[in-house]
Amino acid sequence: MGPKKVDAAANAQATAEAIDDTMSPEDLDDLRKEVRKLRDLVTAEQKYAAQYNDEKLRHNYFWLISKKELEDR
Numbered sequence: 907m908g909p910k911k912v913d914a915a916a917n918a919q920a921t922a923e924a925i926d927d928t929m930s931p932e933d934l935d936d937l938r939k940e941v942r943k944l945r946d947l948v949t950a951e952q953k954y955a956a957q958y959n960d961e962k963l964r965h966n967y968f969w970l971i972s973k974k975e976l977e978d979r
Contacts (some may be wrong), residue, residue, distance in 0.1 A: 929937075
C-alpha cells in the first residue's frame with residue numbers, strides 16, 4: 907500500500923503545481939477555513955468510530971463472560 911500512497915501524493919502535488927493560481931487572497935482564506943472545518947469533521951468522525959468500536963468490544967466481552975457464567979451454573 908505504500909507505493910499507492912506515494913503515487914497519489916505525487917499526483918496530487920503535480921496537479922497542484924499545474925494549476926494557475928489566480929485566486930484572490932479572500933478566496934484562499936475561505937478555502938482554508940473550509941479545509942479546517944472538514945478536517946475537524948473527519949477527526950470527530952474518527953473519534954466516534956473509535957468509541958463505537960470500544961463499546962462494541964466491551965459489550966462482546968461482557969456477553970462472553972455472562973455466557974460463560976451461565977454455562978458454569
